[in-house]
Amino acid sequence: MSEVRVLANTPWLKSGPAARVLALLNGDGEEARVVGGAVRNALLNIPPGDLDIATTALPDEVARRAKAAGIKCVPTGIEHGTVTLVVDAVPFEVTTLREDTETFGRKAKVAFGRDWVRDAERRDFTINGLSVDADGVVHDHVGGLADIAARRVRFIGDAGQRIAEDYLRILRFFRMNAVYGVGAPDRVGYLACIGGRAGLASLSAERVRMEMLKIMVAEGALVAVTAMADAGLLQAIFGGVTYTGPMAAMISAERVLGLTPSPVRRLGALSVAVTEDAKRVAARLRLTNAEAKALDSMGHRWWRLADMDEARARRRLYRLGEEQYRDRLLLAWARSGGSQDFADNRAAYWREFATLPQRWSAPKFPLKAADFIARGIAEGPALGHVLTLAEDAWLAADFPLDQPALSAIADQTVARFTRDHRL
Structure with missing residues (x-):
């Protein structure tokens, strides 16, 4: 002692x-x-x-x-x-x-x-x-x-026995390494985790979720997750393909932009290529409704953000809101390779649009139901449809706020709706 x-x-x-x-x-x-x-x-x-x-x-x-x-x-x-x-x-x-x-x-x-x-x-x-x-x-x-x-994380006594006592200790081993360790995990403990990985199936989804989200935001998250992937643990947890490269790129992008690390954003980079992935991961980890919604949004056609001009980016920011826009764009950046060399035009492109919420705030749609009731549209489903058409036209016109432009949009929308529905 x-x-x-x-x-x-x-x-x-x-x-x-x-x-x-x-x-x-x-x-x-x-x-x-x-x-x-x-x-x-x-x-x-x-x-x-x-x-x-x-x-x-x-x-x-x-x-x-x-x-x-x-x-x-x-x-x-x-x-x-x-x-x-x-x-x-x-x-x-x-x-x-x-x-x-x-x-x-x-x-x-x-x-x-x-x-x-x-x-x-x-x-x-x-x-x-x-x-x-x-x-x-x-x-x-x-x-x-x-x-x-x-700065070394070791099991007390026999590592296999400690793990058999509670298989969550496998995930805790990697989390402790991510938070407190330096370098590769202790080999004895690492091999014991591999030997006990079948026991992960006995854990509740809630307990696994808690540990994985903590790992995601730890300082050594990438080292820990890469070691877990090499050990075959991520397949057992996620039930599908994982992507440590995009996760590394996501971490780099967060740091370049000065963003607080997000466990769900990093989880998306690691495990989501399409929305089906998001649904599977949300179910396996029993994510909260908010977490599942965020993950699903990230996976929804993120590749469409790879070729935007300023006007299209503004429309997407308006539709998604700041948080979902940024998360989806960062996933697209990460899955594109995540280059941080800003002499590279692609890296400059991603940084420009990732910072759009700091440079531009979407205005509220200024036309109201009363504007269309005054133009002869009755309350009910038709009114809702007309408002949607008008909002689309307003976005396409790049968010005008002056009254003549708004009146023109309202008049044109009503005329189109009336023509299409033969009212």
Whole structure:
């Protein structure tokens, strides 16, 4: 076991809700520490996120102390030794030290204990197996400190066993590498993921969706996804062809344009060539309605954006709206090769039209139903049809807003409709 003082970027250990919980659970023969991701993040000088706490105290003792201190205690996972304490509106999961006696995926039988080493050894990755006490001392029983220094993600103990305990750990392995790792994934862990990939079929679509969307926006997303593709994992997840080249081009385009990484946009570049792909991916990952709609829009005839003039681009921006226009255009750019060399005319073309929403805002269609009722069109389906024809004519005329042009469009639309329907 090695120990090292945490850097001075952990004020939450000295004061505030977390310090109060630790003080509550320490003493009278019991010990509590912050465990997992918060410790890892503190050592990497990034925000800690949620603070999870482990304790030698049994759940009943945790609840007794909380009640005595006037702290709300919720039995959120009592069968696994977890209760949630709420201090100053901040929730803390507090879990009694434990070890798995039998594992069935996520349904494990556990025994409570007082052994910090055994508790650390049952966790997933070495960088998540660290704990820090109230004095700021980091306790490492699994080699996590060395792996954090090397930016290396390794399973604790036998990688195949850790995966068999919960097959979601395959996806978590690649996500952790994408967020915290440097270079190629650990070979032992990588081979274990390949060996266990059939287990992905046992996971719920919701859990897979959550991990995949997190991978999409991680700093090392491309390295992780390429490794997953080489391992045959993407076929198992998406049930179809994937395209790491367009995903690489999408990431580059986002960076060139200064856009916030979008998980759905990157997912589209990776998995969508036509709308049928979008529907399949949305179903397999059980995407939200908004995510599915965005993915479907990206795949809808994106290739038609490869040869536009300014007027046509404006019409498409008007029809699609800013977000869908940009996402579809970026997919077209990515699937065209995604060149970032702006001496290249094609790259200049894509950048010009990708930035159109910053240079031009589509006006609202100015003609109203009253304009056509005044011209003799009765309310009902015919009126809706006339409004659609007028809007098309207004777009074709490049969005005029002056009254003479609008009156001419209204008159011509009514005349055309009347002629075509012999009214």
